[in-house]
Amino acid sequence: MCILSRFRQAKMPLFIFMTFVVSYACAADQQHESWVSFRNGLQNLGVATSPLPEKLELLWEFVTPDGTASTPVIADGKTYVGTLSGEVHCFDLKTGKKEWTYKSVEVVADNDIAPGFNAALALDDETVFVGDDFGTFHAIVRKTGKKRWIFETEGEIVGGAQVVGDKVIFGSHDGFLYCFNAKTGEEVWRAETHGPVNATPTIAGKYTFTTGCDQPVLRVFDIENGTTAKEVPLEALLLAAAAVENNTLYFGSDGGGVFALDWETPSEVWGFEIPKRSQQIRSSPAVTPEFVIIGSRDKHVHCINRKTGELKWSFPTRGRIDSSPVVAGDRVYFGSADRNVYGVSLAGGKEVWKFPAKQSISGSPAIADGYLVIGTDSSDGKILCFGKK
Secondary structure, three states: OOHHHHHHHOOOOHHHHHHHHHHHHHHHHOOOOOEOOOOOOOOOOOEOOOOOOOOOEEEEEEEEOOOOOOOOEEEOOEEEEEOOOOEEEEEEOOOOOEEEEEEOOOOOOOOOOOOOOOOOOEEOOOEEEEEOOOOEEEEEEOOOOOEEEEEEOOOOOOOOOEEEOOEEEEEOOOOEEEEEEOOOOOEEEEEEOOOOOOOOOOEEOOEEEEEOOOOOEEEEEEOOOOOEEEEEEOOOOOOOOOEEEOOEEEEEOOOOOEEEEEOOOOEEEEEEOOOOOOOOOOOOOEEOOOEEEEEOOOOEEEEEEOOOOOEEEEEEOOOOOOOOOEEEOOEEEEEOOOOEEEEEEOOOOOEEEEEEOOOOOOOOOEEEOOEEEEEOOOOOEEEEEEEOO
């Protein structure tokens, strides 16, 4: 039954009905989509909740001294971006107006540099979370950009965090996976990973996964207490975050292969490799019901049949692709070291949009509310926001 029919049955005056409709529409207008972590969710699937406009246009840009390799986050009409020069900026998503800047350190000593933010950001309702390349993990108040709490690890932090309930989980190059109370900064547990943690945690139910550099082993941790639940031998090491769907992990490796692994059994579902062209993979996959899409240092993005592991298509660029592709509607978006941002059709791998950023891109896009935000990692690099004018 439509809303108007209900009001007629209730014999409501028309002006009351119209007031309700206007109020409802205004409330709907205030609702925003979000992209709250590296791959937009605990499973790291890399899929936006809605498509982008057919024709993307550059809406605004912001220049930062050393550029950015971090993945932005988006929520409530704002975007938050970390830079390699040691700032986290908050912008109005529509206008590009900068609302605040947080610095990794307030004062930089002579002949020194500020710790930079290479890691992806993560959000909860009140806080921005990000680690820096000197090993400090920062919790920043979303509204004001003020420090909420910090924690110093013994190694650089290059992977993003995940917020699970009232906890935040992240890894460090000091060989530990950490879990903290997101509000207070109180340590809940730490788990030894036997090597540096490079990736944003992937969460499957009450479990998360890491690999160390001691040997190619997938370590499965219980996120409730940080204990090791399982160790699964691998053919090669992971350098980027895996995606998980229905107990299957999807990931690329340092040897250039892409794998689907049933981590519970454990057993390999399939493996994929480009003969004579295998290059290290530092890109995380986007996973849809049909496809696994991933970038490679062989200068291609590969789209693989999720069930069979067979190649659907490959899209070539002129530079390595460390950027992790994002699926929005029927298109895939990513950046390349060839200094372009691409939009490619999901069905056939054909170029449908291209923006000449003129600077190398290793970071990944964040997509929400009809906007795409991505950064370049060159000197005098730019934060770029695309949408419909």
